[in-house]
Amino acid sequence: MAIALIILGAGMGTRMNSDMPKVLHQIAGAPMLVHAMKSGAALNPEKTVIVAGHGAEAVGKAAKSYDPDAVIALQTEQLGTAHAVAQARAALEGFEGDALVLYGDTPFIRAETLAAMTAARLTHDIVVLGFEAADPGRYGRLIMQDDQLDRIVEFKDADEDERAVRLCNSGVVAAKAETLLDLIDAVENDNAAGEYYLTDIIGIGRARGLTATVVACDEAETLGINSRAELAGAEALFQAAARKAALADGVTLTAPDTVFFAHDTVIGRDTMIEPHVFFGPGVTVESGTTIRAFSHLEGCHVSRGAVVGPYARLRPGAELAENTKVGNFVEIKNAQIAEGAKVNHLSYIGDADVGERANIGAGTITCNYDGVFKHKTIIGADAFIGSNTMLVAPVTVGDGAMTGSGSVITRDVPPGDLAVARARQDNKAGFAVRLFEKLKARKAKGE
Numbered sequence: 001m002a003i004a005l006i007i008l009g010a011g012m013g014t015r016m017n018s019d020m021p022k023v024l025h026q027i028a029g030a031p032m033l034v035h036a037m038k039s040g041a042a043l044n045p046e047k048t049v050i051v052a053g054h055g056a057e058a059v060g061k062a063a064k065s066y067d068p069d070a071v072i073a074l075q076t077e078q079l080g081t082a083h084a085v086a087q088a089r090a091a092l093e094g095f096e097g098d099a100l101v102l103y104g105d106t107p108f109i110r111a112e113t114l115a116a117m118t119a120a121r122l123t124h125d126i127v128v129l130g131f132e133a134a135d136p137g138r139y140g141r142l143i144m145q146d147d148q149l150d151r152i153v154e155f156k157d158a159d160e161d162e163r164a165v166r167l168c169n170s171g172v173v174a175a176k177a178e179t180l181l182d183l184i185d186a187v188e189n190d191n192a193a194g195e196y197y198l199t200d201i202i203g204i205g206r207a208r209g210l211t212a213t214v215v216a217c218d219e220a221e222t223l224g225i226n227s228r229a230e231l232a233g234a235e236a237l238f239q240a241a242a243r244k245a246a247l248a249d250g251v252t253l254t255a256p257d258t259v260f261f262a263h264d265t266v267i268g269r270d271t272m273i274e275p276h277v278f279f280g281p282g283v284t285v286e287s288g289t290t291i292r293a294f295s296h297l298e299g300c301h302v303s304r305g306a307v308v309g310p311y312a313r314l315r316p317g318a319e320l321a322e323n324t325k326v327g328n329f330v331e332i333k334n335a336q337i338a339e340g341a342k343v344n345h346l347s348y349i350g351d352a353d354v355g356e357r358a359n360i361g362a363g364t365i366t367c368n369y370d371g372v373f374k375h376k377t378i379i380g381a382d383a384f385i386g387s388n389t390m391l392v393a394p395v396t397v398g399d400g401a402m403t404g405s406g407s408v409i410t411r412d413v414p415p416g417d418l419a420v421a422r423a424r425q426d427n428k429a430g431f432a433v434r435l436f437e438k439l440k441a442r443k444a445k446g447e
C-alpha cells in the first residue's frame with residue numbers, strides 16, 4: 001500500500017518561549033520535525049506533506065534539507081488538528097493509498113510501531129496509535145466499545161468516567177487518504193476549545209459504519225515536546241538510548257553519561273571513547289579507533305586505527321585515513337589527512353590535503369583565509385612541517401620536503417627541499433649581561 005505522511009507542525013509552541021517554531025528546536029543535532037520525518041521514512045512514503053504555519057518558511061527549509069521532495073502545505077490560521085490535516089488536501093490530489101498523520105513535536109515513534117499500524121489497517125478502516133498513560137493528564141481518551149475504537153474524547157470535553165480512562169490518544173492516525181479527507185469534511189468545531197478536532201473522525205466514521213482500532217505503544221514513544229524542560233528531557237532520553245545502543249554495538253564508553261551522540265552518529269565496533277566526547281551531526285567513526293577525552297567531532301569521518309584527541313576538534317569535511325593521529329588542541333576542517341599522517345599538537349589544518357606519513361609540527365597553521373576567499377594547502381607524502389610553520393595558502397609543500405621551525409611559507413616548496421623562511425639568527429656577544437646591569441641600576445635609583 002502506498003503511504004503519504006502528513007506531519008503537523010503549524011502550531012506556535014507558545015510554551016517554548018521562543019522566536020523559532022517549536023518543531024525546529026533540536027534533539028541530538030536535528031530539528032524534532034526531522035526526527036518525525038525519519039520515523040515516517042521507515043514506511044517508505046510516496047509523499048510527505050508538512051503542514052506548516054508559524055515560521056512556515058523556516059519549517060519548509062528544514063523539511064526540504066532532510067527530504068527535498070517534501071511538500072509544504074500552509075495552514076495560515078491554526079483552527080485545530082482536523083483543519084491542519086485538511087490543508088494537505090491539494091498536495092494529496094490524485095494520491096491513492098493510505099495517509100498517516102504524525103505530529104512534528106513527537107519525535108520518538110519507532111518504525112516497528114508504524115509497521116504495526118499499517119498491518120492493522122489491513123483489517124480496519126481507521127487505526128489510531130494509543131498508549132496507557134501513567135498520568136493521562138490532558139490527553140484525549142480512547143473510548144473502546146467491544147473490540148472497536150468507538151470515539152476519542154478530548155480531555156476538555158470529557159466527563160468523569162471518560163477522564164478515568166487511561167488509554168490515551170497519541171495523535172497518530174492512519175486511514176485511506178480519501179476516507180480521511182471525507183471524514184474531515186464532516187468535522188465541526190462545536191466543542192470546548194472551538195477547534196476542528198481530528199479526533200472527531202472516529203465517531204463520525206463509526207456512525208458511517210467504518211471500523212476503527214487502536215495499536216498500543218510504549219508511552220515513551222509518544223512523548224510530545226511543549227517546553228524547553230521537555231526538550232531537555234527528550235534529549236536526555238535520546239542520549240540514554242544512544243549510549244545503550246553504542247555499548248550493545250561493541251563500543252567502549254568509559255563514562256557513558258558524558259558522551260553525547262547526534263541523531264545520525266555511526267561508530268564502529270571496538271572503538272574506544274573516553275569521557276566527555278561530543279558528536280555533532282554527520283560523523284562516522286570506523287572500527288578500532290580511539291577518541292580520547294574532551295574531543296568535539298562534527299561532519300567528519302575517522303578511519304580504522306586513528307587516534308583523536310584528547311581535546312581535538314574535527315569540523316565538517318575532516319577526513320582521517322587509517323592510523324592517523326590528531327592530538328591535543330588541534331582543529332581540522334575540510335581536510336584530508338592521509339594514512340599514517342600525524343598532527344599531534346596545537347595546530348589548525350583547514351582546506352588542506354596532508355599526504356601519507358607526513359608529520360605536522362606543533363603550532364602549524366594553514367592560513368587558509370585571506371579575508372574574502374578560502375585557499376588550499378597541499379602537503380606531500382612524508383613531508384615534515386617544522387613547529388610553528390605558517391603555511392600561507394594557496395601553497396604546496398612537495399613530497400618529502402621540510403620546512404624550518406617558525407617559517408612563514410608563502411611559496412611552493414619543491415619535493416625534497418628544505419624551506420626556511422624566517423629572519424637569520426644574530427647573537428650579540430655579552431649583550432644580555434650588559435642590558436640586565438643597566439636595567440637593575442635604573443631600578444635601584446628608584447626609577
Ligand code: UD1
Nearest residue numbers: 008009010011078079080081084103139140169170171197
Ligand atoms: C492532540 C489530540 C489529543 C492527543 C494529543 C497528543 C486533537 C484534537 N487532540 O491534542 O487527543 O491526546 O494531541 O499529544 O487532535 N497543529 C497544527 N495546526 C492546528 C493545531 C495543531 O498544525 O491548527 C499541530 C501542532 O503543531 C502539533 C499537533 O498538531 O504538532 C498537535 O496539536 P496540539 O495543539 O498540541 O494538540 P493537543 O491539544 O495536544
Ligand code: MG
Nearest residue numbers: 105224225226
Ligand atoms: Mg500537544
